């Protein structure tokens with residue numbers, strides 16, 4: 001099963017390599033990983049998507065917790081949550097293909113950020129699944145480049161992961 | 164008054180109560196060595212190789228319970244110390260390793276003797292720190308000692324660039340430290356403890372399986388109290404030997420790959436298992452699918468990630484085993500429920516039957532020295548009261564099996580990483596921690612050559628160790644596996660071109676004795692052990708064909724041991740050799 005783990009870490013140099021190293025050393029897989037500062041300069045937030053059996057994911061969270069720099073973490077999938085990913089997608093768009101792409105952009109509520117005679121650059125935000133669906137809908141040979149941010153997540157309701 | 168980073172470091176070590184610093188100098192560490200020269204609180208022990216320094220600090224820590232402290236220079240100094248750091252990490256030994264680094268402005272330039280020390284050590288430390296500002300140095304040192312010695316202990320590296328050791332700052336050493344990201348759990352969950360007691364007291368075929376955690380948290384007295392209170396059989400892991408006295412009737416020996424027949428069958432047949440400060444290592448469990456099929460398992464460990472890692476347990480209790488044992492003993496004492504004496508009696512009859520197999524029997528009439536015989540004699544001559552370090556191989560297993568450790572911190576070996584070369588430097592560290600104690604190093608001619616240079620350190624500091632070399636001219640443990648599993652194709656396991664170890668010992672200024680007759684074994688040991696002023700290198704020429712029994716082969720369960728042809732009931736099916 002897919003899990004989204006949200007981690008608050010001390011904003012120390014090398015913190016990212018500790019997490020990445022843990023995953024490679026123990027053979028866990030990482031589907032995506034994002035890191036950014038938080039409103040508290042001494043902390044950074046990491047959002048990590050991984051998958052595995054319950055037992056493996058339990059070990060993953062325990063091993064992450066064991067890292068000295070990890071202050072707190074939660075597995076968002078255990079409760080109601082919101083997940084978002086942003087993607088920048090460059091597609092070839094010529095002739096009748098241009099209209100088709102514009103239609104898709106509307107349907108998916110994406111935005112066109114940059115236009116040339118032969119291409120569109122599109123911004124699409126949504127769940128992981130929504131972005132996948134968009135990429136499936138666009139004719140395969142028209143895709144020039146796909147840049148995805150990796151998943152971000154937050155719990156629903158008033159509770160937050162904070163100190 | 165402002166002090167240099169180097170002076171701050173040395174002063175902080177003194178304030179931390181560090182008596183010995185095991186190390187080796189070099190360019191990036193020179194300011195620190197100069198600061199050491201200008202004081203007399205912290206005594207620097209000059210090893211002959213950074214690996215020797217690291218294992219010596221480790222041996223000091225294992226035998227004393229205090230953290231072992233190491234200082235090495237950048238680059239090759241760091242890479243040489245990685246093996247001891249990994250060794251300590253696998254066995255949860257508290258150490259603080261100070262690695263000098265090239266100056267901050269050179270980091271990343273592939274400077275002379277630069278390696279990414281933080282990157283190289285990251286996977287084999289509990290934590291590591293790079294000091295970027297001299298004003299953070301004292302606090303970082305405090306944090307390092309705190310992290311190394313609290314919770315599940317382990318090695319912590321502090322990487323200090325050379326310029327930081329010259330920069331100046333006010334010296335303020337914090338008395339205590341609180342880290343929001345590191346809060347080890349100490350108290351066990353009361354509900355879990357209550358559940359554990361209920362299950363424990365309902366057992367008909369119980370076993371108590373305890374490990375290095377008991378030694379790390381200094382609670383072997385409480386383990387003894389619990390075991391005796393219940394009257395349950397107790398087995399120790401390789402790391403836990405001495406936590407429960409080997410000469411006690413409730414002790415059923417070590418368990419695992421080379422554990423006793425009775426310990427492994429007790430584990431296999433038990434209905435309730437209480438695991439205290441051990442981690443279900445693969446050398447202990449054998450095939451996890453066949454592990455203790457009838458057992459309800461209670462697991463007490465300070466490290467949540469140890470729980471249900473390899474074996475799913477029924478009742479986990481996270482916390483310090485010391486504190487939890489206290490609570491368990493208290494609850495058992497006041498409980499109306501008592502152990503089921505009738506069932507226990509039956510259980511002991513069964514265990515005593517297994518004991519009768521005499522699984523560690525060997526040929527006592529051999530005309531060639533048997534390695535087991537040497538260990539037995541070592542036990543007798545030292546009256547079981549020595550510190551015994553060991554290297555890795557058959558000799559290690561023979562020592563674990565035949566030296567009956569009655570006290571914790573007496574058996575010093577690399578259990579998790581299995582590091583050949585550990586024995587001699589570790590014994591040095593033990594002798595520094597216990598200057599008046601008898602310290603023996605059980606080794607093999609393969610292992611001893613991996614850190615032999617430390618004989619020179621022993622000379623410099625007058626360490627009267629007794630080295631018990633079980634010389635079978637083979638990498639014996641490798642040879643044994645090749646005999647059993649590779650149809651006797653002895654690929655690269657013969658130790659050809661062995662040096663004359665007696666002359667070598669003499670060359671280093673020690674006494675060397677070669678022993679070839681069983682009748683000379685005791686005399687040589689007595690001579691060496693009664694002389695507290697010299698190091699003796701005893702080179703015992705032992706039987707090349709001897710194997711370690713019992714043995715659980717790879718992928719086998721506890722009930723599928725190979726027994727020695729010498730053991731009673733070592734029947735055809737169970738025999739390999």
Ligand SMILES: Cc1ncc(C[n+]2csc(CCOP(=O)(O)OP(=O)(O)O)c2C)c(N)n1
Nearest residue numbers: 556557558581583607608609610638639640
């Ligand atoms: C550094 C290191 N390299 C290789 C091994 C693999 N190994 C395990 S036991 C062993 C043989 C040890 O030989 P010796 O020290 O002569 O002891 P014996 O088994 O003969 O008692 C070897 C090579 C190891 N444990 N450590």
